[in-house]
Amino acid sequence: MPGPPRRVVSLVPSLTEAVALTVPDALVGATDWCVEPAGLDVLRVGGTKYPDLDRVRAAVPDLVLANAEENRREDVAALRAAGVPVWVTYPRTLESAFTSLERLLAALGSAEPPWLRSARASWSEPFTGVRRRAVIPVWRRPWVVLGADTFAGDLLARLGVDNVYATAAERYPRPPLAELRAAGADLVVLPDEPYAFTADDGPEAFPGLPYALVSGRHLTWYGPSLADARARLEAVL
Numbered sequence: 001m002p003g004p005p006r007r008v009v010s011l012v013p014s015l016t017e018a019v020a021l022t023v024p025d026a027l028v029g030a031t032d033w034c035v036e037p038a039g040l041d042v043l044r045v046g047g048t049k050y051p052d053l054d055r056v057r058a059a060v061p062d063l064v065l066a067n068a069e070e071n072r073r074e075d076v077a078a079l080r081a082a083g084v085p086v087w088v089t090y091p092r093t094l095e096s097a098f099t100s101l102e103r104l105l106a107a108l109g110s111a112e113p114p115w116l117r118s119a120r121a122s123w124s125e126p127f128t129g130v131r132r133r134a135v136i137p138v139w140r141r142p143w144v145v146l147g148a149d150t151f152a153g154d155l156l157a158r159l160g161v162d163n164v165y166a167t168a169a170e171r172y173p174r175p176p177l178a179e180l181r182a183a184g185a186d187l188v189v190l191p192d193e194p195y196a197f198t199a200d201d202g203p204e205a206f207p208g209l210p211y212a213l214v215s216g217r218h219l220t221w222y223g224p225s226l227a228d229a230r231a232r233l234e235a236v237l
Contacts, residue, residue: 004109005063005085009056010034011048011075012067014221015089015104019065021224022105022113029059036217036225053078063087065104089222093154094123097222119226127160134161134187135180137202138172139195143180147173152191152219155229159237161189177205185209189237191216212236 009029010016016034019027029043031051043059046052048070056064061084066076068090076086087104091097101116136146136156146153147168156163164183165173175183188206190197193216197203203211214236218229 004107005061007059007061008063008065008108009043009045009059009061010065011045011051011056011071012065012089013048014223014225015065015067016040017221017225018101018105018223019108021115022110023108026108028061029056051075053082057082057084063108065089091151091222092149093151094158094226097151097226101222115224115227119224119229122227122230123158127158129160131160131162132187133164133185134189135164135183135185135206136189136191137180137195137197138191140197140202140205142174143177144172144174145180147171151222155219155233156189156237159230159233161187161237181206181209187212187237189214189219191219193217193220 006026007028008019008026010019010027011031013034016030017036020037020040027042029045030040031048032044032046033048034040043055045055049072053075056079064079064084064086066086066088068088076088079086089100091100098120102112138144138146145165146163147165147170149171153163153166164185188209188211190202190211191214197213199213214233217225218232
């Protein structure tokens with residue numbers, strides 16, 4: 001029987017970090033946005049939305065890692081049509097992220113790594129404090145917010161922050177700013193990715209409303225960052 005994949009190209013920053021820290025010899029390519037771990041020395045294949053598929057194929061991968069939200073269907077289809085196996089992830093809750101990571105790493109021939117055990121342990125205790133309602137923009141011009149059924153929304157809910165748009169019909173609604181201001185939130189959560197919200201770019205749109213600037217990596221990445229994500233997010237929330 002063939003062994004686990006030994007030449008992996010990752011088109012997902014969080015999965016790049018997971019593979020690099022767990023099965024480092026297997027990782028041969030990653031996107032320009034794959035910045036963790038620092039100093040990663042592999043073939044770069046462009047962006048997550050528009051990877052250079054010729055460079056991906058040139059790496060002769062026996063597996064490409066993709067995500068249903070971060071990567072385009074047409075790129076996944078093109079790679080598969082060229083005979084390249086593609087593993088597509090789509091976690092929308094913390095538990096599904098843990099399961100997805102466990103399955104992927106097992107497929108790469110690895111037992112559960114220490115960082116994954118640590119992540120599970122850090123998120124095992126339920127939140128017991130006072131809950132708050134928040135709007136969570138992920139883009140502006142136009143404004144885009146977290147809606148229903150998102151991984152980041154599930155993480156925040158586990159920290160006592162309930163998404164005002166959690167029951168929206170869309171996963172990423174685009175409400176006008178006036179609607180956001182009147183949504184009944186008592187907090188605005190502003191991550192630094194995909195849009196790089198800062199103290200000078202974002203909070204001024206919600207005068208009088210408390211805000212929290214959070215690490216997008218710890219809010220949206222599903223990988224080794226989950227081991228300390230809870231502590232980091234709680235510190236600013």
